[in-house]
Amino acid sequence: MRQSKLFTKTKKEVPTDEVSKNAELLIRGGFIYKEMAGVYSYLPLGLRVIKKIENIIREEMNAIDGQEITMTALQERETWEPTNQWSDEQVDVWFKTKLKNETELGLAVTHEAPITKIMKSFIQSYRDLPKFVYQFQTKFRNEIRAKSGIMRTREFVMKDLYSFCRDEKEHNEFYEKSKIAYQNIFKRTGIGHITYLTFASGGMFSKFSHEFQTITSTGEDTIYVDGSKGIAVNKEVYNDEVIESLGLSKENLVENRAVEVGNIFTLGTRFSDALELKYQTETGEFKSVFMGSYGIGPGRLMGTVVEALADDKGIIWPLSIAPFTVHLLVLGDEDSVRIEADKVYEKLLKADVEVLFDDRKEISAGEKFADADLLGMPYRVVVSTRSIKDGGVEVKKRNEPARPHDGLGAGGEKGKVISVEELLKLLKP
Amino acid sequence: MRQSKLFTKTKKEVPTDEVSKNAELLIRGGFIYKEMAGVYSYLPLGLRVIKKIENIIREEMNAIDGQEITMTALQERETWEPTNQWSDEQVDVWFKTKLKNETELGLAVTHEAPITKIMKSFIQSYRDLPKFVYQFQTKFRNEIRAKSGIMRTREFVMKDLYSFCRDEKEHNEFYEKSKIAYQNIFKRTGIGHITYLTFASGGMFSKFSHEFQTITSTGEDTIYVDGSKGIAVNKEVYNDEVIESLGLSKENLVENRAVEVGNIFTLGTRFSDALELKYQTETGEFKSVFMGSYGIGPGRLMGTVVEALADDKGIIWPLSIAPFTVHLLVLGDEDSVRIEADKVYEKLLKADVEVLFDDRKEISAGEKFADADLLGMPYRVVVSTRSIKDGGVEVKKRNEPARPHDGLGAGGEKGKVISVEELLKLLKP
Numbered sequence: 016m017r018q019s020k021l022f023t024k025t026k027k028e029v030p031t032d033e034v035s036k037n038a039e040l041l042i043r044g045g046f047i048y049k050e051m052a053g054v055y056s057y058l059p060l061g062l063r064v065i066k067k068i069e070n071i072i073r074e075e076m077n078a079i080d081g082q083e084i085t086m087t088a089l090q091e092r093e094t095w096e097p098t099n100q101w102s103d104e105q106v107d108v109w110f111k112t113k114l115k116n117e118t119e120l121g122l123a124v125t126h127e128a129p130i131t132k133i134m135k136s137f138i139q140s141y142r143d144l145p146k147f148v149y150q151f152q153t154k155f156r157n158e159i160r161a162k163s164g165i166m167r168t169r170e171f172v173m174k175d176l177y178s179f180c181r182d183e184k185e186h187n188e189f190y191e192k193s194k195i196a197y198q199n200i201f202k203r204t205g206i207g208h209i210t211y212l213t214f215a216s217g218g219m220f221s222k223f224s225h226e227f228q229t230i231t232s233t234g235e236d237t238i239y240v241d242g243s244k245g246i247a248v249n250k251e252v253y254n255d256e257v258i259e260s261l262g263l264s265k266e267n268l269v270e271n272r273a274v275e276v277g278n279i280f281t282l283g284t285r286f287s288d289a290l291e292l293k294y295q296t297e298t299g300e301f302k303s304v305f306m307g308s309y310g311i312g313p314g315r316l317m318g319t320v321v322e323a324l325a326d327d328k329g330i331i332w333p334l335s336i337a338p339f340t341v342h343l344l345v346l347g348d349e350d351s352v353r354i355e356a357d358k359v360y361e362k363l364l365k366a367d368v369e370v371l372f373d374d375r376k377e378i379s380a381g382e383k384f385a386d387a388d389l390l391g392m393p394y395r396v397v398v399s400t401r402s403i404k405d406g407g408v409e410v411k412k413r414n415e416p417a418r419p420h421d422g423l424g425a426g427g428e429k430g431k432v433i434s435v436e437e438l439l440k441l442l443k444p
Numbered sequence: 445m446r447q448s449k450l451f452t453k454t455k456k457e458v459p460t461d462e463v464s465k466n467a468e469l470l471i472r473g474g475f476i477y478k479e480m481a482g483v484y485s486y487l488p489l490g491l492r493v494i495k496k497i498e499n500i501i502r503e504e505m506n507a508i509d510g511q512e513i514t515m516t517a518l519q520e521r522e523t524w525e526p527t528n529q530w531s532d533e534q535v536d537v538w539f540k541t542k543l544k545n546e547t548e549l550g551l552a553v554t555h556e557a558p559i560t561k562i563m564k565s566f567i568q569s570y571r572d573l574p575k576f577v578y579q580f581q582t583k584f585r586n587e588i589r590a591k592s593g594i595m596r597t598r599e600f601v602m603k604d605l606y607s608f609c610r611d612e613k614e615h616n617e618f619y620e621k622s623k624i625a626y627q628n629i630f631k632r633t634g635i636g637h638i639t640y641l642t643f644a645s646g647g648m649f650s651k652f653s654h655e656f657q658t659i660t661s662t663g664e665d666t667i668y669v670d671g672s673k674g675i676a677v678n679k680e681v682y683n684d685e686v687i688e689s690l691g692l693s694k695e696n697l698v699e700n701r702a703v704e705v706g707n708i709f710t711l712g713t714r715f716s717d718a719l720e721l722k723y724q725t726e727t728g729e730f731k732s733v734f735m736g737s738y739g740i741g742p743g744r745l746m747g748t749v750v751e752a753l754a755d756d757k758g759i760i761w762p763l764s765i766a767p768f769t770v771h772l773l774v775l776g777d778e779d780s781v782r783i784e785a786d787k788v789y790e791k792l793l794k795a796d797v798e799v800l801f802d803d804r805k806e807i808s809a810g811e812k813f814a815d816a817d818l819l820g821m822p823y824r825v826v827v828s829t830r831s832i833k834d835g836g837v838e839v840k841k842r843n844e845p846a847r848p849h850d851g852l853g854a855g856g857e858k859g860k861v862i863s864v865e866e867l868l869k870l871l872k873p
Contacts, residue, residue, distance in 0.1 A: 056513060
């Protein structure tokens with residue numbers, strides 16, 4: 016895409032009430048727009064990241080036999096009362112609203128109860144199990160404070176999967192598969208090396224659960240990491256009994272700040288008992304379905320990537336979720352340079368490389384370099400009189416350590432000059 | 445996908461309060477689930493249709509330089525008051541809710557005002573125009589009655605595009621392009637031949653507008669169609685003056701019931717004046733941006749396809765938006781037949797054909813045929829002892845007229861027996 020056509024622009028300032036690094040960088044880069052505290056629109060560059068994250072999650076959910084649906088935000092009292100989740104005393108983040116006839120509705124904070132109700136239409140026999148159902152759907156949560164940028168918001172898309180099994184044994188098999196799927200997701204989105212399977216409390220639904228926690232200095236949670244085993248314990252359940260039961264020892268556990276990027280819960284029969292989701296066994300008895308739930312917020316994952324990987328110049332996107340693979344910069348407004356840059360752009364497009372082409376005129380090299388650093392595409396490719404003289408384009412990876420400054424202004428560390436053909440080989444090996 | 449693994453099942457009954465054909469067939473087929481009146485979840489088969497419709501719309505919007513974003517449902521009073529759209533007297537379909545601190549919020553019924561506010565951050569100069577921005581996003585509308593299935597709901601995804609131009613002339617150029625993009629969308633989704641560009645009133649935003657109306661006997665609107673010119677007039681503006689101004693004459697206009705599947709509005713400067721979205725011209729003056737808005741509801745389009753194309757046995761999906769291209773049926777539970785059917789399934793998958801494989805056991809041929817007719821995939825492919833004896837698979841198009849009944853039960857009209865290789869040539873020419 017030509018940057019001159021992109022409707023967003025980078026900014027020097029952010030709203031004064033933004034204190035989080037992710038919101039600051041994402042707003043300055045034009046990835047998101049703040050509607051109000053805890054409510055953000057996703058602009059073209061931001062939506063491209065979200066869609067790539069969603070597609071990675073979707074592939075991993077399909078690989079473990081997930082079937083995709085979408086449920087609704089509007090919810091009736093009748094669905095939620097059997098599990099004691101309707102009143103504001105029981106669930107304190109409801110947004111409630113009303114039909115014209117004064118019937119009270121809620122905006123779903125999660126979907127355990129609604130999916131259980133749906134499955135009552137389709138599960139009757141042991142032959143109908145197991146089943147795994149997921150969605151990408153907007154949740155609404157009436158948070159008192161919302162100061163963490165896109166990490167904790169009042170309106171956000173969540174991937175939530177629900178599992179329906181005959182018994183605990185069948186459930187446990189899927190639960191273990193889901194762990195691996197989740198680990199694949201974090202690896203593929205570029206935070207696998209700093210994300211730990213973490214033993215945690217069960218929250219609303221069960222005694223214990225597993226979280227996936229990504230280490231960042233600004234994280235809301237405290238975890239104790241055993242680096243050699245690749246697992247961690249959340250502070251909330253960090254006690255001698257738990258440590259011992261997990262086969263860990265205190266001296267190997269290191270305290271870290273972290274962000275929860277995913278969680279998986281064993282629900283058991285809490286929802287199926289309350290909402291009467293039963294199936295008939297091979298011997299003719301009726302048994303409650305054994306359930307689990309599995310969440311990831313693509314927006315929170317995106318914010319975590321920004322917080323964890325950014326440097327002091329801006330965002331650093333992993334290749335798999337970058338809005339574009341290449342940020343192509345043309346320096347100078349001379350016709351000869353612009354014609355050459357246009358050719359490079361066309362060649363990259365033809366090779367199916369995703370390119371953001373900074374073809375803007377009357378913008379200094381320094382400004383273009385600074386924008387490229389802020390926006391964080393994995394490869395910066397420069398076409399200039401000098402690169403042409405040297406026989407190609409100047410390539411620099413965003414996550415490479417800076418080279419000696421060459422006087423081109425902020426962000427202008429030198430890259431390596433290679434031919435366009437070599438560039439294509441580098442990008443499409 | 446193997447139908448034995450699909451979590452949904454077809455049903456004989458529908459909720460007693462459903463009066464619309466689209467809801468009846470879609471619920472019976474397991475495409476959608478009714479949460480409450482006017483609020484539907486999309487189950488795997490239904491979501492596949494929606495995603496295909498969305499992708500066709502997305503391609504056409506990108507082709508006219510649309511840039512995709514997503515805005516938020518939660519909305520503040522401050523955004524809507526300048527255009528007199530906040531109070532329930534002014535907009536009578538609001539769902540309102542509250543933050544913990546009692547601040548009133550609304551759930552967006554449309555997004556003209558929010559996008560205008562966003563564009564204030566990015567449009568300053570004539571160089572920044574024109575720009576075209578769109579989204580697929582959930583709207584909430586507090587309809588008093590909701591009895592039209594997925595055609596008029598209280599919660600639905602809409603594709604809404606907004607155009608930002610320097611002046612009316614630049615706007616008109618885009619407006620004409622948008623008409624063609626819309627016509628492409630309706631052609632590609634299989635209702636082009638019964639969908640008419642229709643002159644209509646401007647509703648909330650302007651004096652006149654254009655709708656795209658699809659002829660169905662159950663439509664909410666009345667239109668007058670000039671078949672030879674391919675255009676129509678909505679009853680609400682059907683008078684001598686309008687007919688003459690459009691170069692039509694009464695004797696060529698035929699009254700029809702129709703459903704509005706899309707609309708395009710010239711907004712002019714109503715929103716940009718009220719919210720002060722201005723740009724500086726080449727001569728240094730400040731002018732209000734000239735706007736338009738362009739809507740299509742993928743759910744309503746899906747419902748319209750069902751209403752307009754279904755027959756008395758069930759749904760007939762156009763190839764482009766069918767959940768699967770082929771419904772493969774294995775008849776009989778003998779090993780030899782099932783092994784052959786598995787082979788056909790694998791061959792189709794290998795050739796990238798989308799197949800729903802009815803591999804369910806202990807289901808009669810009649811039930812399988814009836815389900816295939818209800819679910820409406822474009823090609824029904826049967827593997828049976830007889831088809832194997834005749835050297836292949838029995839193929840029948842869902843929209844072909846019925847052939848003489850062969851005693852296999854409801855829906856069992858004969859197809860043509862061809863080899864799997866011929867089938868692949870037919871499907872992937």
